[in-house]
Amino acid sequence: GQNIDQPTEMTATEGAIVQINCTYQTSGFNGLFWYQQHAGEAPTFLSYNVLDGLEEKGRFSSFLSRSKGYSYLLLKELQMKDSASYLCAVSTSSASKIIFGSGTRLSIRP
Amino acid sequence: GAVVSQHPSWVICKSGTSVKIECRSLDFQATTMFWYRQFPKQSLMLMATSNEGSKATYEQGVEKDKFLINHASLTLSTLTVTSAHPEDSSFYICSAREGVRQPQHFGDGTRLSIL
Numbered sequence: 720g721q722n723i724d725q726p727t728e729m730t731a732t733e734g735a736i737v738q739i740n741c742t743y744q745t746s747g748f749n750g751l752f753w754y755q756q757h758a759g760e761a762p763t764f765l766s767y768n769v770l771d772g773l774e775e776k777g778r779f780s781s782f783l784s785r786s787k788g789y790s791y792l793l794l795k796e797l798q799m800k801d802s803a804s805y806l807c808a809v810s811t812s813s814a815s816k817i818i819f820g821s822g823t824r825l826s827i828r829p
Numbered sequence: 830g831a832v833v834s835q836h837p838s839w840v841i842c843k844s845g846t847s848v849k850i851e852c853r854s855l856d857f858q859a860t861t862m863f864w865y866r867q868f869p870k871q872s873l874m875l876m877a878t879s880n881e882g883s884k885a886t887y888e889q890g891v892e893k894d895k896f897l898i899n900h901a902s903l904t905l906s907t908l909t910v911t912s913a914h915p916e917d918s919s920f921y922i923c924s925a926r927e928g929v930r931q932p933q934h935f936g937d938g939t940r941l942s943i944l
Contacts, residue, residue, distance in 0.1 A: 752932055761922050761935040762873070764831075769930065806872070810930070815886075816863065817933055821872040 721745045723820035725807050730826045731797055739792045739823045741807030749810040752817060753781050753792045756804045765792070765805075794825075802827045832856050833925050835936025843944055844915060850908045850939045852923030858903040859925035863933060864896070866919045873922065879906050913943045 722744045731737040743751070750769040754762035768774055768783035768790060780793040792805055804822040811818060832855040840848050852862055861880050865873040879885040879900035887893050895917075897909040906925075910917055920940050924933035 750930055754935075759920075761835075761938040764932045764934060767932050815861075816875060816878050819873045819875075 721811065721818050723807055723809060723818060725805075725820045725823045727821070728824045728826070730828060731794075733797055733799060733827055733829050735797050736793065736795050737797060737825065739794075739805050739807075739825065741790045741792070741820060743788050743790070743807070743809045743820075745809050745811050745818060747811050748785060751781075751783055751790050752808040752810070753779075753790075754806040754808060754819075756806060756822065758803070762806055797827050799827050799829070801825065831927075831932075831934040833859075833923065833934045833936040835923050835939055837939060838937060839940050839942075841942045841944065842913065845912055846943075848910045848913055848941060850910075850921055850923070850941075852906045852908070852925065852936050854904045854925040854927075854934075857925075857927045859906075859927060860903065861926055862900055862906040863924045863926075864898060864906075864908050865922045865924070867922060867938075868919055876908075910941065913941070915943045917941065918943045 725741045753765040756762040766781040773782045778795045783790045804824050806822045807820040808817045834853045836851050864876045867873050875888050876891045877885045877887045879898050881900050881903050885898035900906040922938040924935045926933045
């Protein structure tokens, strides 16, 4: 079956660093996406990894290990506006659709 | 780039009404569009995948006759909720992608409330 696991909730402090993990078991793999979703809004695209390693984009970085079925999203210099849900999503072998995890609700405290 | 426009943002209507939601890719050609629904504090639930010019592929448990999807062009897909009832009230979100290894870009969503 298809399965994507990520923590339900996390809390971090403004200015700090937080790492949100994601593990997946899917029928094939064609890339992993991270999305940010604020309450009541649609998701916005953050990053895409298809090869192993770290992709850095400003304060956000995403890492992928295909052999381990593992990814993480790293957020640095946290700001209050980073409080949101972060969705891990995997494109399967057919690449016909993307499977989303349940999301990690990140709360930033001052 | 990669802007997806979804209309309307809000719909409030009486039970039994049919509601049409439009999803447009404004600056790219979307070979595939996706329709999701999301209940409060829950994850996205994929309803159907539509490719331009062909019939939509519905996920298990989603009624084809209830949720009509049309993808007539590379920039427009529509979802019609037929004879909507209060249990259809939800947040409906469309997304579109240009190619297989491209990310999905989401519309702003439509909040549907059926009285």
